[in-house]
Amino acid sequence: MNKLAGIMLTETSSPFIQWLWRGAMVLAGIILLTMYYDVFDYYEVGIVVLTAFCMALIGQNWMGIRWYIVVVGLLSLFAIQRYANDLALANSDFFLNYMLASQSAFMWMSALFVMATVTYFAGLFLRSEFTQKIGTALTWSASAMGMIGLMVRWKESYLIGPDVGHIPVSNLYEVFILFAIITSIIYLFYERRYQTRALGGFVLLVISSAVAFQLWYTFERQAHEIQPLVPALQSYWMKIHVPANFVGYGSFAMAAMIGVAYLLKSWRESVNPQGLLATTLPDKTVMDDLMYKAIALGFAFFTLATILGALWAAEAWGGYWSWDPKETWALIVWLNYAAWLHMRMTKGWHGRPMAWWAVIGLFVTIFAFLGVNMFLSGLHSYGTL
Amino acid sequence: MSETNNLPVSRKSFSQRLFLFLGSMDLAITLLLALAVASIIGTVLQQNQPYSDYLIKFGPFWFELFESAGLYDVYSAIWFLSILVLLVTSTSVCVIRNGPTMLRDVWNLRTHVQRKSLQAMRHNATWVVESPAEETVTKLESNFSKLGFRVKQTPKTDEILVSAMRGGMNRLGYLLTHLAIVVICVGGLIDSNLPLKFAEWQGRINIETRDLPLSQIPDKSKLAVGSQAFRGSVNIPEGQSSGVAFVAMRDGYLVQNLPFRVEVKDFRIEHYATGQPKSFESDLVVYDDDLAEPLTTTIAVNHPLIYKGYAIYQASFSDGGSALSLDAWPLDGQAGNEPLSFDTKVFDRRMMHWGDNSSQLEITSFRPFNINPDPTEDDPNNVRNFGPSIGFKLRSNTGEALEYQNYMLPVTRNGRDFYLSGVRESPADEFGYLYLPLDDQGGLTGFSHFLQRLNDKNVVDVIAREMTSTTLKSVANSDEKLAQSLHDTLMTLVEMFVAGGFSNVTVFIETTLPEAERETLGPAYLSMLREILARVYVNGLTLPEQQPPSESQLLFLQDAVDAIGSLPRYGSPVYFELTDYEHVEASGLQIAHSPGKPVVYFGCAMLIIGVFLLFYLPQRRFWALVKANGSRTDILLAGMSNRNPREFDGYFEQISDELKLTSGNSGPH
Numbered sequence A: 001m002n003k004l005a006g007i008m009l010t011e012t013s014s015p016f017i018q019w020l021w022r023g024a025m026v027l028a029g030i031i032l033l034t035m036y037y038d039v040f041d042y043y044e045v046g047i048v049v050l051t052a053f054c055m056a057l058i059g060q061n062w063m064g065i066r067w068y069i070v071v072v073g074l075l076s077l078f079a080i081q082r083y084a085n086d087l088a089l090a091n092s093d094f095f096l097n098y099m100l101a102s103q104s105a106f107m108w109m110s111a112l113f114v115m116a117t118v119t120y121f122a123g124l125f126l127r128s129e130f131t132q133k134i135g136t137a138l139t140w141s142a143s144a145m146g147m148i149g150l151m152v153r154w155k156e157s158y159l160i161g162p163d164v165g166h167i168p169v170s171n172l173y174e175v176f177i178l179f180a181i182i183t184s185i186i187y188l189f190y191e192r193r194y195q196t197r198a199l200g201g202f203v204l205l206v207i208s209s210a211v212a213f214q215l216w217y218t219f220e221r222q223a224h225e226i227q228p229l230v231p232a233l234q235s236y237w238m239k240i241h242v243p244a245n246f247v248g249y250g251s252f253a254m255a256a257m258i259g260v261a262y263l264l265k266s267w268r269e270s271v272n273p274q275g276l277l278a279t280t281l282p283d284k285t286v287m288d289d290l291m292y293k294a295i296a297l298g299f300a301f302f303t304l305a306t307i308l309g310a311l312w313a314a315e316a317w318g319g320y321w322s323w324d325p326k327e328t329w330a331l332i333v334w335l336n337y338a339a340w341l342h343m344r345m346t347k348g349w350h351g352r353p354m355a356w357w358a359v360i361g362l363f364v365t366i367f368a369f370l371g372v373n374m375f376l377s378g379l380h381s382y383g384t385l
Numbered sequence B: 001m002s003e004t005n006n007l008p009v010s011r012k013s014f015s016q017r018l019f020l021f022l023g024s025m026d027l028a029i030t031l032l033l034a035l036a037v038a039s040i041i042g043t044v045l046q047q048n049q050p051y052s053d054y055l056i057k058f059g060p061f062w063f064e065l066f067e068s069a070g071l072y073d074v075y076s077a078i079w080f081l082s083i084l085v086l087l088v089t090s091t092s093v094c095v096i097r098n099g100p101t102m103l104r105d106v107w108n109l110r111t112h113v114q115r116k117s118l119q120a121m122r123h124n125a126t127w128v129v130e131s132p133a134e135e136t137v138t139k140l141e142s143n144f145s146k147l148g149f150r151v152k153q154t155p156k157t158d159e160i161l162v163s164a165m166r167g168g169m170n171r172l173g174y175l176l177t178h179l180a181i182v183v184i185c186v187g188g189l190i191d192s193n194l195p196l197k198f199a200e201w202q203g204r205i206n207i208e209t210r211d212l213p214l215s216q217i218p219d220k221s222k223l224a225v226g227s228q229a230f231r232g233s234v235n236i237p238e239g240q241s242s243g244v245a246f247v248a249m250r251d252g253y254l255v256q257n258l259p260f261r262v263e264v265k266d267f268r269i270e271h272y273a274t275g276q277p278k279s280f281e282s283d284l285v286v287y288d289d290d291l292a293e294p295l296t297t298t299i300a301v302n303h304p305l306i307y308k309g310y311a312i313y314q315a316s317f318s319d320g321g322s323a324l325s326l327d328a329w330p331l332d333g334q335a336g337n338e339p340l341s342f343d344t345k346v347f348d349r350r351m352m353h354w355g356d357n358s359s360q361l362e363i364t365s366f367r368p369f370n371i372n373p374d375p376t377e378d379d380p381n382n383v384r385n386f387g388p389s390i391g392f393k394l395r396s397n398t399g400e401a402l403e404y405q406n407y408m409l410p411v412t413r414n415g416r417d418f419y420l421s422g423v424r425e426s427p428a429d430e431f432g433y434l435y436l437p438l439d440d441q442g443g444l445t446g447f448s449h450f451l452q453r454l455n456d457k458n459v460v461d462v463i464a465r466e467m468t469s470t471t472l473k474s475v476a477n478s479d480e481k482l483a484q485s486l487h488d489t490l491m492t493l494v495e496m497f498v499a500g501g502f503s504n505v506t507v508f509i510e511t512t513l514p515e516a517e518r519e520t521l522g523p524a525y526l527s528m529l530r531e532i533l534a535r536v537y538v539n540g541l542t543l544p545e546q547q548p549p550s551e552s553q554l555l556f557l558q559d560a561v562d563a564i565g566s567l568p569r570y571g572s573p574v575y576f577e578l579t580d581y582e583h584v585e586a587s588g589l590q591i592a593h594s595p596g597k598p599v600v601y602f603g604c605a606m607l608i609i610g611v612f613l614l615f616y617l618p619q620r621r622f623w624a625l626v627k628a629n630g631s632r633t634d635i636l637l638a639g640m641s642n643r644n645p646r647e648f649d650g651y652f653e654q655i656s657d658e659l660k661l662t663s664g665n666s667g668p669h
């Protein structure tokens, strides 16, 4: 029996666990809704329902994410409860100061992501399965600390002032953290799905770069300070548009890094087929397949995000499409990957050209994400560097 | 279509070949990438700016070249639209070509397959069961159904074919995705300004480029109320209303009539505790004959009003012609003494006359408060309140203008208060600042009075004589000629100073004194000048006999002398003090009518559903060919998927294991 295929199919949870998990998510949703029934409006109720539904869905066959959701949920609640109503506790309360205040959590996240990157690569070069498993554990922890940090930051913004409070996806600093978290979760999903940890270092390299940039941004520009929302960003569309976008960016980034690994492997194979990289990296067909999977996922969510952006623009700027630079670059990214998918699905291209294209795609994506903010002006007012 | 597809290319007619070309994948991919590259242009070159800006940036040659290539409005340039139209055509042809097959595939269970083709499939398995053929078929059917497949049995000559399929909707995904592209583009086309361009090309409308009052805009630049799409904007001052919107086109505009009037009752900006803006809102009243009563509502950023399919957005704000009361304080001898009070409005222009000179005053802006970093310092954190401010230009007869910025609240420097006025020659420069010292009443009278006295020949003459005689008395000299010369020198020094500040005096010293005496006499001249300036000032204070001027009066003198010294660089013969105002704001509304929007949204829904179906609902087909073999039954199982062959490996194995188990496998052979 095909080992890979067997693993991919048999790793489902028992029906009992599945129902338990779905039930827990429904319950969590209901509790949240009854607690905040008075303050939530339709959008917020919708978002809670949607979130509970999504978590029930992705958690039903994936033990890792179940633990993740539970740990993040409990620790966030714990931190919020420690805060009570006093923001100053961030510097005096032991747990907040050293672990859970958003700034501390983000520092943990940064350190853990960098450690995970190093560990994955060490595992790869030492051919040590165990070391790579530590890499996985570190990645989970980093991602959890980041998520807790975001949750706590959400609360902190309300502590600054009830009218200042907002979900932390509103500026470049916050979305960088979101990017790191989402990319790592997508990676962890495929790591389990394909039972290969050899690509961890490559994917985490992008995340570590994002972390490095974000640290620079914190210390150099004081970007971590929580600012109230400008009127243009006070919209519910923002809360779904931005995360959807980052599933797209994260997947594209992952595809590109797998592309890098693919190119490395195919180069080393031609030079020295018995060499380290040629033998430790996954099979080329596996990487090829993963690259497709990641781009397909990214494309689907990027489509969704762009459409959500259009709905938002229709409400905020008076037109669903204005050819604003950010919008236009989103279209460029989208067209690029549409062409990539056609090449692969209908013309049957695969292998090195597609890997190169995926890598180039990342540069297009980075320009849409950062370059537009740095070099071009337009209606997208947030996140100037 | 399938017959034409099978013919060799050379035997096809031109139209068939064109059809094939349009629907080809190569063209599709080329167009996708071409559109991406073309889109970049408009993000690099800022679109729809005033044409004069482009002219300055590129020079006349490139300006015209770029203009004829439509680069200032790329996204409605003919060549850009052509790419879009080609893409839509290509996608349509593709859907027309593949649609019927795809549609059939959604339901069709493929009952015509042969044993040979099943055996040729990548995934197949055979086994033998003990039960008779009919029973086996029933079992297989129920098993497939349980696994979520649609099934159908087809009797063949001596065997039975069971066809099963899951995920037929995947093919619908293809159709939805590609039709969505066509639908979205059609919707977008409905909302584009293409019909306007066409009307312009036919000569039915004319783009207006002049800045005219509404009543003087020719009818050819006005668009009637209708079902057409547009996106216009209009600035409405508080208390006023508008029944039109202005649609920007290239370097001009068109006037779009609305089927209603919008009045702006009030415009508000709310602030966070930190001072950043929190919301921009307008109270609107919509008047329409169709309404029993005018519609009253409030719009804000992200919360537009939709009325009769017209969407009204809060887009911007500006001054709506605030009423200002100004005092013009004369700064040179010709303009008289007392301040001249007058009322004006933001955006007003008027000629101002003083003596033989005149210039045009243009009020350009007004802000009711300025909580800014101090403009005279580099530190961005030193934020304070500078009160209301006005911005204005003084344009000379030659057309050159100096730009000014006056703040109404005094600033404090070393414990003394000043009015701050910035001046610059062009928007590219930084403001330079004039500090006018305030007297002990907190007004400009003290300064004006001193300045007036310095300009008054008679006053200076008296003081100069007085000073001459005391000076000569102290050295016991009574030479008439010396006295006259000293007196003349003092008069000239004061005149030089008033006309050009200390620098002017220095030049005077250097040009008139012989080299040898400059060393000693130069400083003496300057201290004489300071002395007489002080005397003019103190003398004007009308202090009681013998009482020396106070510390603060001496400081004021120093500040006033500094200010007068920099007046020549200030360039304006008057200082405008803002004494009162009534703030009127204008709300910038964007008004849009987009009949294509529902079409676009419908297309978007199709696109999302389509894409997710395409990627996440693989189509999986199985066939079981069941053949009686004595008392036993042979089964040939084959399967295929259109997505993800890797995952299907495992899936096929799982399904075939399950079927073998439940259909009573007696071992493979």
Ligand code: HEM
Pocket: A296, A338, A341, A342, A345, A346, B022, B023, B024, B025, B028, B032, B087, B090, B091, B092, B094, B095, B098, B174, B177, B178, B181, B611, B614, B615
């Ligand atoms: C803006 C234009 C287009 C977009 C966004 C688009 C998007 C897509 C997407 C996302 C897929 C799915 C790829 C996959 O199966 O994984 C696809 C498949 C496909 N597209 Fe397009 N497409 C466009 C235009 C066209 C055109 C013009 C043609 C015609 C030549 C075409 C032909 C096809 C075909 C034949 C498939 C494969 C369907 C299948 O077997 O699954 N597409 N397209």
